[in-house]
Amino acid sequence: xxxxESRLNELREWIETAxxxxxxxxxxxxxxxxxxxxxxxxxxIKNALHGLxxxxxxxxxxxxxxxxxxxxxxxxxxxxxxxxxxxxxxDKNKKLRAERLDLQIDLPIVNLANGxxxxxxxxxxxxxLLFAVDEYERTGILIMKPDGWKFYEVFLGETRxxxxxxxxxxxxxxxxxxxxxxxxxxxxxxRAANPGGRFDKLxxxxxxxxxxxxxxxxYYNKLARALSRTVDSLSIERLALVGEKWQTSHFETYLxxxxxxxxxxxxxxxxDAGKLSPNTVWRRVEQSLxxxxxxxxxxxxxxxxxxxGLRGIDEVLDALQMGRVQVWILPWxxxxxIWRCSEGGFIAASREIAETVCSQPEEVxxxxxxxxxxxxxxxxxxxxxxxxxxxxxxxxxxxGGAAKMVTPFNExxxxxxxxx
Numbered sequence: 001x002x003x004x005e006s007r008l009n010e011l012r013e014w015i016e017t018a019x020x021x022x023x024x025x026x027x028x029x030x031x032x033x034x035x036x037x038x039x040x041x042x043x044x045i046k047n048a049l050h051g052l053x054x055x056x057x058x059x060x061x062x063x064x065x066x067x068x069x070x071x072x073x074x075x076x077x078x079x080x081x082x083x084x085x086x087x088x089x090x091d092k093n094k095k096l097r098a099e100r101l102d103l104q105i106d107l108p109i110v111n112l113a114n115g116x117x118x119x120x121x122x123x124x125x126x127x128x129l130l131f132a133v134d135e136y137e138r139t140g141i142l143i144m145k146p147d148g149w150k151f152y153e154v155f156l157g158e159t160r161x162x163x164x165x166x167x168x169x170x171x172x173x174x175x176x177x178x179x180x181x182x183x184x185x186x187x188x189x190x191r192a193a194n195p196g197g198r199f200d201k202l203x204x205x206x207x208x209x210x211x212x213x214x215x216x217x218x219y220y221n222k223l224a225r226a227l228s229r230t231v232d233s234l235s236i237e238r239l240a241l242v243g244e245k246w247q248t249s250h251f252e253t254y255l256x257x258x259x260x261x262x263x264x265x266x267x268x269x270x271x272d273a274g275k276l277s278p279n280t281v282w283r284r285v286e287q288s289l290x291x292x293x294x295x296x297x298x299x300x301x302x303x304x305x306x307x308x309g310l311r312g313i314d315e316v317l318d319a320l321q322m323g324r325v326q327v328w329i330l331p332w333x334x335x336x337x338i339w340r341c342s343e344g345g346f347i348a349a350s351r352e353i354a355e356t357v358c359s360q361p362e363e364v365x366x367x368x369x370x371x372x373x374x375x376x377x378x379x380x381x382x383x384x385x386x387x388x389x390x391x392x393x394x395x396x397x398x399x400g401g402a403a404k405m406v407t408p409f410n411e412x413x414x415x416x417x418x419x420x
Contacts, residue, residue, distance in 0.1 A: 004103075004158045008133060011087065011099050015124045019092035023055065023070065024125045026110045026118040029102075030082040041084075041117070042074055048119035055121060058094060066090065069098050078102040080279070082157070085129060104157020107132055108332050108383045111367065127371050132156060135381070140236040141285050142227065144243030144251065145273045146178040149223065152281055153234055159278035165230045166223070173219065180216050181247060188246050224254035231259060240265040240285050242273065264292040297388035300329070313349040321347070325379040331392055332385040334367045347373070 015022065025048075029041050049067075057063040070088050078084070081102035088098035107128040110118045118125075139154040151165045231239070239262045241248040248266045265288040270276070276284070317338070319325055340347045341358035347369070348354040354361035374381045384392055 002153070002155050002158045002160060004101075004156050005133075007099070007101060008129060011101070011129075012126065014091075014097060015087060015126065017091075018089055018097075018124065020089050021122050022087055022089040022124040023066070023121050024119070025070075025074075025084070025086040026107065026125075026128065027084045028082070028106075028116075029078065029084045044117050045074060045119065046071075048117050052119060052121050057090070063090075066096060066098075069096055073098055073100040076100065080104065083107050087124065101129075103132075105132065105136065108334070111333060111335055127368075131371050131381075137237040138235055139238050139240065139285075139289065140231060140234070141240045141242065141281060143269070143273050143281070144241070144247055145269060146174075146181060147274060148174045151227070151230060152278055153236070154282050157282070159282040161278050162230060162234070165226050169223075177216070177219060181244075184246065185244060188244075220251060220254045224251070224259075228256060228259055231262070236262070238262050238264045238289070240267060240289060242267045242285070243269050265289055294386050294388060297382075297384045297386075298391070300382070301384070301388055301391055314353055317347050317349060320373060320377050320379060323377050325377065327380045327382055328370075328374055329382045329384060329392070330370070331389045332383045333389070334370065334383075336366050337363050338366045338369070340364050340369065345376075 025045060027041050027045055028036065029039075030036060035041075049070075055063045055066060057066075066088055070086065073086060073088075074084075081104065083103040083106060085101040085103065085107075086098070088096070091097055108131065110128045133156070136156055141152040141154065141159075143150045143152070148169070148171070149166055151162045152159050153162050230236070239259065241251070241263060243251070245266070245268065252260055252263065265285065267285060267288055270284060316325070320328070338347050338349055339351050339354035339361040340363075341354060341361050343358060346354065346357045348357075348361070351361060351363070370381065373379070
């Protein structure tokens with residue numbers, strides 16, 4: 001288990017047993033964002049804290065120790081973090097409890113765009129973290145370097161090397177594999193330097209020749225089985241292969257169709273691959289995975305746009321509450337209010353419709369309830385970003401705060417599009 005998972009589990013356990021209100025803070029602390037120059041995010045958090053009602057202890061006095069502990073945690077330097085999450089409260093024994101999590105990912109649901117922070121005191125707000133645990137795909141990175149292959153597990157931006165996967169492969173065997181690979185690479189380079197063009201894959205003749213080498217064939221099968229076992233045991237959902245182009249292509253033929261379908265990126269081997277830290281490996285691969293994810297989102301929008309029928313958001317929410325929504329596709333920067341009846345939890349896009357069910361509906365942000373709604377009515381959520389989000393907002397209609405949805409595939413797919 002990765003360290004971030006252990007900390008999240010511990011956090012969930014002690015917050016679930018909390019006997020008091022909890023201070024919750026989310027903030028974008030990514031130093032690459034211009035809004036965070038000079039750690040300006042810290043000033044924004046302080047201003048947000050000043051805007052909250054004063055937190056008091058059991059004697060009714062300002063809880064200075066809690067404020068001091070929070071500020072101490074906030075002052076810590078975490079240069080690689082993208083998102084900060086902090087929780088603080090007093091337990092039933094009046095003991096101070098606080099936890100700061102520095103995440104290498106962005107979180108949906110909480111709106112941290114343009115330097116915003118999310119600070120609240122009351123019920124614990126774990127929803128964004130729980131969504132991240134459930135929805136961020138666990139990634140495996142296989143590096144096929146000449147002196148020995150390496151495999152890395154990545155989840156929520158944390159990376160670790162899985163040393164045991166190839167631990168029983170002796171050094172002399174890697175040397176033999178390296179010599180065989182060197183011979184094939186020399187042939188590929190020869191082809192590239194001569195008329196006829198470059199070949200990134202082995203020809204059928206080359207592939208057959210490689211498979212007639214009984215020793216090499218045996219070892220590639222062994223490595224493929226080791227990879228399969230590790231992918232299953234760690235619940236890896238997507239794979240990135242890093243190696244020479246012919247090598248990654250050839251190794252794929254030894255993988256099951258199930259594993260082949262999980263490959264989302266094939267990346268050329270870096271000259272310094274054997275000297276990289278786990279975090280550096282992730283940074284080298286991350287952009288390729290982001291591009292693959294954005295491409296997948298655009299393909300999904302293509303399918304939906306080609307089978308679209310437009311409806312209003314009230315019909316979307318009505319279908320959702322009838323259990324007819326299978327996948328709910330939303331823009332990452334979700335910012336719209338809905339009306340909710342406290343008794344029964346009925347929701348609607350307008351007050352007028354909500355008042356047909358209850359006399360005093362409450363206007364609430366959809367992002368506060370979207371995960372609960374999806375879970376209650378058996379709908380999967382898909383948040384899209386970048387160009388897919390821009391396209392979702394631009395092409396699917398809506399203006400002046402209006403929301404619309406598209407329902408293809410027998411009303412199983414729904415998009416909400418929001419314009420401010």
